[in-house]
Amino acid sequence: MSDAAETESSNRDVRRRVSKQLGRGNTTRAGMWFWEVDRVLLLLAMLLIAIGLVAVAAASPATARRYSDATHIMPAMHYFWRQLMWVCLSVPVLIGVSMLPITLARRLALIGAAFFLLLLALVPILGSEANGARRWIDLGVSDLQPSEFLKPFFIVATAWMLSFRAKDPELPVLFITGGVTAVVAVLLMLQPDFGQTIVFGTVWLILLTISGISALAIGGLIGTAIAGVVAAYLFYGTARTRIDNFLFPTKEAALADRYQVDMAHQTLSAGGLTGAGPGSGQVKFKLPEAHTDYIFSVIGEEFGLISCAVIVLLYAAIVIRVFMKMLDEEDAFRLLAASGLAAQFGVQAMINMAVNTGIAPSKGMTLPFISYGGSSMIALSIGYGLLLAFTRRNPYLKRSPYTGRWSKG
Template sequence: MERAFSKLKGDRWLWIIIIVLSVWSLLAVYSSVGTLAYKEGKGTEVYLIKHTLLIFGGFALMYFSHLLDYRWYAGISKILMAITIPLLFYTLIFGNTINDASRWVTIPVINQTFQTSDLAKLALITFLARTLTRKQENIKDVKKAFLPIMGSVCIIFVLIAPANLSTALLMFGVSVLLLIIGRISIKQIAYVCLGVFVLLVLVVSLGPRRQTYMSRVETYLSGEEGDSEKAYQSNHAKIAIASGGLFGKGPGNSTQRNVLPHPYSDFIFAIIVEEYGAIGGAVLVCLYVALMFRCIRIVTLSPKAFGALLAAGLGFSLTLQALGNMAVAVGLGPVTGIPLPLVSMGGTSILFTSVAFGIILSVSRNIDELKEIGGSSERNKKVVVGEIPAMG
């Protein structure tokens, strides 16, 4: 074990949390894909093998991402934004439509779907971290700092919200946290919130999925007294959680996996609690809280603003996404399509989540290297002074 960890740089506890979540994901996905396998006439082993390959592919991306100096992601963020905005526009107009939502595009040759909002999350957070770092000297200037930052947030929000409002709101919440950390004035942040609120009202009232959004909110507010068909998912998720008890039914013994839609993705937390009990659910929550704690530790130790903002933005994004998924499962929020990071079955979600972890670990690796070099050495001065490489 020690030999294996010697090749993994960065926060060791973060690596352990990621490995535990990935192994748990294999168990939970294999247990919950039975209905899907039956509908498509395939064996459950097919999905397990596919999910395992995605997990290993994610680890490969994570490993190579954490080896790259985090400062290079400043320049990469510009490239990502240049790709993301046209790609989101293309998805909105020409993307694959499933359940009245155009969120996916099909990758030619391999014929696999790709959810562009996963790329957008990574692009926006890295771009905001870069912009906030570069604009610190003029952070109060409306034209030089506020407008470029607000523009990037609003453009991404507008392009994602019509088809995936929950992800758009999650990204906006993370963006506001970054603006606060980046010393944007409360008055300017209030203007951003007001602008996005207007966009939100327009999307909910005029967007293509307005009936879906209103129905979900009404179902959530009405609780069990609402239309049984509309409350079907949330009711069965509650049944799964309640029947799990304290210790659960045991791995592979869930009954609600045969009833719940998407038990392997959107409602995988309910299946985990049913099989592993309230104790298992509490352990999973603690893992994500510990993940956020390690990210905050990296933020506080990072000697430069860009690394701190990167770790904070990506850490908040992953943790809030996890808490949002679990909140829906236990009935604390309306039904959304947010997956549980590193646990839910998925393709692009796992891969881009792995890249995000790799970037956080890259920041942590840089901190460890600076500690080894020593704060008083000449070499340390050369490393610290260079905040962002020339390409950034």
């Protein structure tokens, strides 16, 4: 046999072995995960993470210059290399969590919710202060933001409690979950973190709506939420300052919150439709927190408004795909958990982009998978991993068009 024939035969053997390993007959955990996981959702997450690395690379020189001084000059790509490190840690976490069985994923979320709720309560005592807020616990090598990790665990725990309504509608789960949400809101407002409070409250309302509570109850809760915002304006100084600076800007306010919002809008629109080009943006050097809260504006300046529109579509695609996938889900817990996690992902992205476009006042909230941040990246990876775990489907089961039940095809 000639060398060419031997090489071709060897290649066929390799392809056959790989095909067998990745085939639907592979019953190992990794093999089953490959066929069960929603690969479109996984691909969308990887796209956002890749876009995030490019965006942080674009924003890093501006942030490095802002935080450099006479005694310490930061390398221009300092934040990019750190973000690359966080991505290398976060992606395996995302994949690992997505491989968990449903019962183990639920157990992890319940334990995580209790643990990070305790840490959130300790933030006013142990937390370190930055930019006038006490939201982080200093671990030495990095800062931990308990509220970021609490979000996905809180959603799954709330979904678990609300799922009991499917068995007994008389259970007082609305009041129990409402009480827990109120405790979280109070702890967040002590930091202060009004933006995260809105996220927790909004996702809770979405979960209640999906769980099937009456329209009258939903109307009452929306009215209560509006009353809560009014009360926050009247009695909560941070909320009043942010709202006043946004709606009734004065010269003094323009030097603080309004300056950030205005600069974000200028940076976003500076690149036009197609952008100034990678590394060519100049307005970003005047923008505070270009690598975190206002990275969407940096993308607009360097890569254009078309790129911003693509990012919006990617977030929308994730939320829509999850909700469409859950339309025929019979398990109340999986329905609520997956929908709640997708809603949190979409709400957080929407708030961040609203701030960058000048529609909403500054909130100090990251853009999921794109903004720089260790706590944010790992917490989002855990949440997205849970989302992938709850949306997994067994490829060997098919739903009957007559009974609606799943069975072997």
